Amino acid sequence: MGPICPTCHTGRLQPRAVSYVQWLGESLLVVHRVPAVVCDVCGERVYDDRAMRHLQRLLMMSNLDVVVTSRPYYLA
Secondary structure, three states, X not given: OOOEOOOOOOOEEEEEEEEEXXXXXXXXXXXXXXXXXXXXXXXXXXXXXXXXXXXXXXXHHOOOOOOXXXXXXXXX
């Protein structure tokens, strides 16, 4: 069992590979299979710091002036 979720205080955080979604101006960035921990009750996501740093480096190399966030953006 993983640690208790800091958001809902009920669920457990479980390691998963999830999609990272973020708007970059008028473009939508979608990266599949990003390591994260996800609450099994509320769905709260915390992306892996190392993966986020790697993604930031890739975006910097492409000359895009963006900052990758570790918080998810939901498309509802």
